Amino acid sequence: MAVTGMACGQITDPTATEFYEPVPPKVQPGSEMGAPPSDAIVLLGPGADASEWVDDDTQGPAEWTSEGDALVVKPGSGYISTRRKFGDMQLHVEWKSPDEPDKEGQGRGNSGIFLQGRYEVQVLESEGSDTYTNGQAGSIYKQTPPLVNALKPMGEWQRYDIIYSAPHFSKDGIVVRPAYVTLLMNGVVVLNNFEIKGATEYIGLPHYLPHGDDVIKLQDHGNLVSYRNIWVREL
Ligand code: MG
Numbered sequence: 001m002a003v004t005g006m007a008c009g010q011i012t013d014p015t016a017t018e019f020y021e022p023v024p025p026k027v028q029p030g031s032e033m034g035a036p037p038s039d040a041i042v043l044l045g046p047g048a049d050a051s052e053w054v055d056d057d058t059q060g061p062a063e064w065t066s067e068g069d070a071l072v073v074k075p076g077s078g079y080i081s082t083r084r085k086f087g088d089m090q091l092h093v094e095w096k097s098p099d100e101p102d103k104e105g106q107g108r109g110n111s112g113i114f115l116q117g118r119y120e121v122q123v124l125e126s127e128g129s130d131t132y133t134n135g136q137a138g139s140i141y142k143q144t145p146p147l148v149n150a151l152k153p154m155g156e157w158q159r160y161d162i163i164y165s166a167p168h169f170s171k172d173g174i175v176v177r178p179a180y181v182t183l184l185m186n187g188v189v190v191l192n193n194f195e196i197k198g199a200t201e202y203i204g205l206p207h208y209l210p211h212g213d214d215v216i217k218l219q220d221h222g223n224l225v226s227y228r229n230i231w232v233r234e235l
Helices: 002-009
Strands: 041-044 053-055 065-067 070-072 080-082 089-096 111-115 119-123 158-165 175-177 180-185 188-195 226-234
Touching: 089 111, 111 158, 119 180
Parallel strands: none
Antiparallel strands: 041 226, 053 080, 065 070, 070 226, 089 158, 089 226, 111 119, 158 180, 180 188
């Protein structure tokens, strides 16, 4: 502590540690909680226009179903992905599980948000049935469970706010810095700067393969999960 005090003592002018540039750009916050701020790219807005999305297999138009402001998984049609590619980002997603009380575990309201097409933030109706904890809603699938479960009851809209730092790779493809993710579920921190271990794997351990900016994918897991109000801010 004495050393710190001495170091501080060397500066006597308070203005020596004040600066005026660069000036942070002005961003107009959304009109209400969850609404896109002025610098957001809206990926799914009112009316659920899916023009920012494509079918992940064919790259043709996304086949999911627009219902009001929601885009609903069309089981069997496959994943959808954004036309745009992203790196570091703040991502807002709202989702709602279908009323499927007869289904259980990973078969119940399963979908997912794949950051850069490969790191899955799990979407699941995991409130009313058992599954492995690192596969429940708010997990990084098969890597970590959420810190807490802040899900609302089935059938209500859930809100995810994701802050994501993309991994960095050397020219030789070595991981220089892994990816990190923070997730707020309905305003509650459930992942706190979690170090992602690699691409999501269903079987086996995750590992990294080098990549650059990439798409966001939404998973078709055969359940009628709805999405609305999706926007992203590039960081
Ligand atoms: Mg999933």
